[in-house]
């Protein structure tokens with residue numbers, strides 16, 4: 042079966058499945074491995090830290106795969122953001138993703154260079170804004186997801202079905218997607234592609250510890266602490282306090298403080314070590330997609346499972362054959 046949608050066409054991938062940006066984790070090796078499967082890998086520019094390293098990482102990714110991959114620049118979090126974008130444009134990256142805060146000025150430059158601009162947001166209001174600003178596709182992350190949260194964020198099912206009524210450009214659904222059923226469900230809700238972060242963290246190629254991956258295997262979505270941590274939006278008071286300090290500390294420190302608020306991770310200061318430790322609160326760094334993690338597959342096995350599983354489901358629906 043051909044999984045051709047406007048999203049797979051924009052991404053030039055076999056399947057409308059995209060790997061999400063993952064700060065500190067989303068390196069060229071993971072992006073290349075994902076693109077090799079027929080899904081679409083994404084390099085997180087902030088992982089490269091400097092424009093020079095990003096250029097190097099793009100080249101390494103190209104050496105590792107002939108397939109297309111994109112680059113995420115997370116507004117407000119990615120250091121040297123203008124220079125990072127220069128590198129992406131210079132290196133001929135066709136699809137560039139902005140995220141977190143409004144990406145308009147970067148989107149304008151991406152479009153002027155004739156490239157594809159994809160913006161990631163958490164609300165319909167921001168999606169409408171990005172559409173008006175010229176985004177070619179919009180990723181909408183529902184409450185079941187992890188990462189930047191918004192006080193107005195809705196569950197994935199509601200937000201995607203609602204957005205499908207109002208957004209004309211292709212929608213990419215994210216938030217709690219991690220298996221054939223959730224993939225197919227997102228398409229039925231009106232998305233033309235899915236993006237997954239947590240699910241790709243639970244693959245062998247992801248550069249985090251086996252200990253953390255095994256936490257995902259053991260995670261239960263109905264664990265009260267896990268449930269509350271995933272579904273609760275960030276603390277608005279903490280967010281305002283950090284925003285006020287924007288000009289009072291070096292950018293690196295401010296970004297770390299903001300990540301801590303947005304990812305609701307109280308122990309963010311120990312971030313470099315956290316992947317190897319067993320802190321109780323690490324559940325705040327995985328989403329409800331952990332529900333579907335029952336082993337740690339390779340990226341290829343993971344994508345094959347989704348595609349084969351989705352085709353089996355469609356095949357089992359007798360009413361489609363009448």
Ligand SMILES: Cc1cc2nc3c(=O)[nH]c(=O)nc-3n(C[C@H](O)[C@H](O)[C@H](O)COP(=O)(O)O)c2cc1C
Pocket residue numbers: 061062063064065066085087113115118140141161182185186187188189215216217218236237238239240326327328329330
């Ligand atoms: C550890 C971690 C780091 C993340 N870092 C970023 C980031 O730097 N930029 C960004 O746009 N999103 C980031 N995200 C969010 C993901 O890109 C994606 O939106 C989210 O994982 C989707 O929900 P899911 O985990 O349920 O698939 C991060 C998520 C996690 C778990």
